[in-house]
Amino acid sequence: MIWKSSEQCGQCLGDLAVAALIDEVELTPKPGLVDLQSSGSHKDMKVVLMIASARSLYDSFEAMGYAAYGGEPNQELRETLACIGRDGEQNMLHTTGGINTHRGAIWALGLLIAGAAICGNGDAPEQIAEAAGTLARFTDRHALVPTSNGTKAMQTYGVKGARGEAMNGFPHVVKVGLPVLQDSRRSKISEKHARLNALLAIMANLDDTCLIHRGGMETLLVVQQDAQKVLDLGGASSVAGWEALQRLDQDLVMRHVSPGGSADLLAATLFVDRLSNISLHHMGTEGGVYNGKAYTSL
Ligand SMILES: CC(C)(COP(=O)(O)OP(=O)(O)OC[C@H]1O[C@@H](n2cnc3c(N)ncnc32)[C@H](O)[C@@H]1O)[C@@H](O)C(=O)NCCC(=O)NCCS
Numbered sequence: 386m387i388w389k390s391s392e393q394c395g396q397c398l399g400d401l402a403v404a405a406l407i408d409e410v411e412l413t414p415k416p417g418l419v420d421l422q423s424s425g426s427h428k429d430m431k432v433v434l435m436i437a438s439a440r441s442l443y444d445s446f447e448a449m450g451y452a453a454y455g456g457e458p459n460q461e462l463r464e465t466l467a468c469i470g471r472d473g474e475q476n477m478l479h480t481t482g483g484i485n486t487h488r489g490a491i492w493a494l495g496l497l498i499a500g501a502a503i504c505g506n507g508d509a510p511e512q513i514a515e516a517a518g519t520l521a522r523f524t525d526r527h528a529l530v531p532t533s534n535g536t537k538a539m540q541t542y543g544v545k546g547a548r549g550e551a552m553n554g555f556p557h558v559v560k561v562g563l564p565v566l567q568d569s570r571r572s573k574i575s576e577k578h579a580r581l582n583a584l585l586a587i588m589a590n591l592d593d594t595c596l597i598h599r600g601g602m603e604t605l606l607v608v609q610q611d612a613q614k615v616l617d618l619g620g621a622s623s624v625a626g627w628e629a630l631q632r633l634d635q636d637l638v639m640r641h642v643s644p645g646g647s648a649d650l651l652a653a654t655l656f657v658d659r660l661s662n663i664s665l666h667h668m669g670t671e672g673g674v675y676n677g678k679a680y681t682s683l
């Protein structure tokens with residue numbers, strides 16, 4: 386176990402999850418999404434709102450880590466997390482005046498926090514994602530009947546959406562986002578370009594119900610192809626790739642669509658990446674410091 390107690394586990398994972406959300410929103414320029422330069426295709430969101438929303442979620446993320454520490458994936462834990470997650474959504478909506486800034490992110494990060502707290506082993510993203518997936522496969526008997534945009538897209542087009550991604554153990558995090566992030570870093574490009582490449586790779590592969598809801602299946606396919614094109618041109622760090630990225634951004638804004646699900650899974654990727662770093666570089670056998678707080682390993 387990296388953490389000595391459930392309190393320490395909750396605090397550490399809460400810090401990492403909020404930091405990952407802030408990393409995601411501050412990454413600029415993201416196609417169609419809120420970032421430091423613009424609100425993309427969103428008339429109702431700005432970067433300061435996204436950051437306030439991310440911070441408002443700390444208590445919920447901490448509570449999820451605390452609840453799952455050293456436990457196992459079972460129905461009881463699934464329902465406890467669902468209850469904390471729903472409270473988190475209410476906090477978010479209270480902070481944002483009713484705007485959905487991080488609904489999908491609470492879902493993905495919440496389950497991955499629980500997976501990490503169960504495994505207690507920060508450097509194994511596949512294990513963490515699998516534990517998160519096992520949890521997602523338990524039924525939440527208190528769930529409300531879903532009437533969301535994503536549910537409508539799932540019913541109309543048969544895509545699996547945020548639930549399917551989680552139930553399958555977050556393949557777009559562990560098999561797409563994380564490997565592209567790590568490969569890009571190995572090629573010695575900047576961290577910003579590496580993160581943009583990870584986002585583009587997720588966009589090129591994900592059936593994002595945010596895109597489907599606003600633009601239909603045709604828009605989803607165009608966006609997937611155009612994101613792949615940026616990568617084929619050499620990615621965000623190449624001149625041709627950068628220009629194609631600008632065009633993709635303009636096209637998404639013109640279509641009023643945004644890859645919100647991909648943004649959530651980038652945040653999830655950055656979360657598991659931060660977790661690996663904390664266990665590899667900050668904990669060692671004597672413990673260490675992360676985000677200004679001391680953590681002691683066993
Ligand atoms: C399952 C969730 C996402 C709700 O699903 P629902 O169908 O109502 O929402 P919807 O499909 O619209 O998706 C919500 C968000 O997921 C993101 N998303 C979209 N597509 C995808 C995708 N393919 N993969 C991952 N995320 C995606 C987007 O940001 C979207 O806005 C979740 O909010 C939920 O059920 N919460 C209840 C609380 C809970 O059980 N929490 C568990 C512990 S955290």
Ligand SMILES: Nc1ncnc2c1ncn2[C@@H]1O[C@H](COP(=O)(O)OP(=O)(O)OP(=O)(O)O)[C@@H](O)[C@H]1O
Pocket residue numbers: 409410417418419420427435485486487488489490534595598599643644645646648649
């Ligand atoms: N940087 C970001 N910019 C915009 N959206 C993001 C960002 N990061 C994550 N998201 C995700 O995108 C989703 C918001 O998408 P959208 O505005 O389409 O929401 P909606 O309420 O489902 O739909 P609509 O606004 O079309 O009714 C949120 O659930 C959020 O998790």
